Amino acid sequence: MKTFARALCGAVSMIAVTAAAPALAEPKAEVLHYWTSGGEAKAVQALQEAFAARGGEWVDAPVAGGGGDAQAAVLRARVLAGDPPAAVQIKGPNIQEWAEAGALGDLTAVATAQDWDKVLPEAIQNIVKYEGKYVAVPVNVHRVDWIWANPEVLAKVGAEVPTTWEEFNETADKLQAAGIIPLAHGGQPWQDATVFETVVLGIGGTDFYRKALVELDMDALGSDTMIAVFDQMRKMRGYVDPDFPGRDWNLATAMVMRGEAAMQIMGDWAKGEFAAAGKVPGVDYVCASTPSDNGYLLNSDSFAMFNVSGDDNVEGQAVLAELILGTEFQETFNLFKGSIPARTDVPRAEFDDCAIKSMDDMVAAAEGGTLLGSMAHEIAQAGAVRGAFIDVATAHFNSDMSSQDAVDQLVKAIKLAQ
Template identity: 45%
Template sequence: MAFISIRRPAGWDAAIAVAAACLAATAVARAGELEVLHYWDVGDDAKAAQVLKATLRRQGHTWKDFAVSADGNGFPLSLLRSRVLSGNPPSAAQIKTPVIQQWAREGVLADVDDVARAEHWDTILPKAVGDAMKYKGSYVAVPVNVHRINWLWINLRVLKRVGARVPATWDEFFAAADAMKRAGFVAVAHGGQPWQDFLLFESVALGVGGPDFYRRAFVALEPGALAGPDMERALQTFRRIKAYTDPAAMGRDWLVASATVVTGEAGMQLMGDWAKPMFQAAQKNAGMEFACVPAPGTAKAYSFAVDSFALFKVNSPAKIKAQKDFASDLLSPAVQQAFNLAKGSIPVRLGLDLAGFDQCAKLSGAAFDAAARANTLVPSVSMSLPPPIEDAMRDAVSAYWHDDRITAQATMQRLVAAARLRQDGKSVAGGR
């Protein structure tokens, strides 16, 4: 075999060394710190956060936790406001959509339209989600996942034992609940905390009135919807469910309520998809049979909440580069898959293959895509209303649930009054 010798030009090794040094210097110059406020420090949430951190580090950047609070208390948000007002904000913060809009109005958020245009966010995101991430037409925040709110979880062994069928309508729901109650089961697992009361009511309102009514009431805040016949029917249906819960529900944590479905003490629970890991674990460890189906009357609708990051204006090219890379990472197919597999939610990016996801996630993903096409996606109230209005409405609905003396008419008037609230200048510090 003949070997051909290629002589290197004079100075070749020196040139290579210089080029390598330049590339290394460029990489260092572009590497930046991303300081992030988030709420993912335990369990599956922490595993999901590690996906984001590892992805950013592979690009040469560093991740710094600004503040982490698993219970979402107000301290990190107060600290966030102090830092923003002092001119030293973090690069990104996990906060609710209405609060993102408030920060945008204060002129402190950065837009990432260049990333959005290059990666076609208007195409890969449902319009309802994309619009929530924009301020005056520009992207100032990025979503990373979707949680479905309008789920009904059922212990199938309880359902079979009482001879009932999986309900698709409210009449079928109450027929199944009656059968469970007669057989000595708690038909509906519930925790009597205000946020759980309101979450339950959201699914009832969507199932009774439909997506158009829901948007008129909880997005547009139309008085005619908040105090109209559909709202009255929704409130009446909501109160009817109370008879199928148990007296110990007052103040109960949602995890404890879910556990009663796992053990077979209770038959059904209306709760978002964050309840799924408990049922999956019981299925694996104890052979539990469960169903995840849309809340009655909501098969063609999808009430969603997304985790999203607002992007604050930062003052160095390296930090800006890290921030833009982070924005791009969040919606990349690889991160969407890995993050949501870890967290138990589903990708917010449309059209991804969910072959590796569980059956409930696949059902959720198909429903999410279908609702996006049919314009039946609706935001959870926490996604659509500023915190003061959400708080006032939640208090009104929870009071109605806990006090049978309060009428539907009085509650509707409280909802109308809540819709008239206007935020003061401090409201951006509240709400996740």
């Protein structure tokens, strides 16, 4: 990604502007994002309305595809053509790489005026800063390691949401015996990787997750613990229905809502789907962390502000940045999206029990050193390394590959990707 990003940015006329520069023009912003499903679409609409209320012209540029891989291709093409959008939904190491390539503006003036350093956890600041300067705006915090369950379906086999992987397997076996799909899943590589990293966290624990998926320790990647991870993944493959290939994640969530499946492992953007359908947490569905040693897998959406020309675009970026991290929008957006605010001082009164649990668990994980970036969702890894993890995880999930062969391939793939 780094080399390609530099090449792309070389094709663009780099204009010395900052997103916070004063301008007299009416604010305008073309926004490239991949929030296209029910709860996500409502969240985007809230930002559009807030931007319009400030006199802004919003140019919507959605790219369907859930995990953002399709959008990344569109972004590269746009930058190569010398026509980057003003604001782009982007996250994790990708922010740092685009900043290193000189493609992003400087949001320091807005950040200083709004005291971002005082309201953002250090872990979030590290994601959206480059060389000490803000180059992106965090919208939210998602927890990835969630189980979403239909309590009525679980009750049919006398079960509750499992708290260990052994319990998960026992419950899934009972559900299958009763003719119920245990796990709603979409057969897309990023979804396979989402399940994979929660299993890594649960089987290996936070220290193992950090060594294997963050630090890329070869001993950890080639260990017996990683073999046990793939053993569990083989079991997970047996708990999904035959029609899972190619299914979008929100359609898998709908299976749980309709009672066609008992559980789904997915980040808390799934909660936005339940909310959009009028479902009530604790009644129509249950949320619980996937089994682990109190780990928390972090995903955070941000908008990076790309270098653009024109006072209207520059002003639009400044207005967007101010709105995105304002307390009002942080509350409104995250209530729709199913996530929690990136800033820590947003009132909790309107948030449901799942969100409050997420807030509490994130604080506890940060204090305990178990707050970890998601590999599958481009916080811990991006580019070729993330791709190597996903390729092996999905190849194993969709074949009869042995756990030992999967581990051997993983070690080889990560070595080549670095």
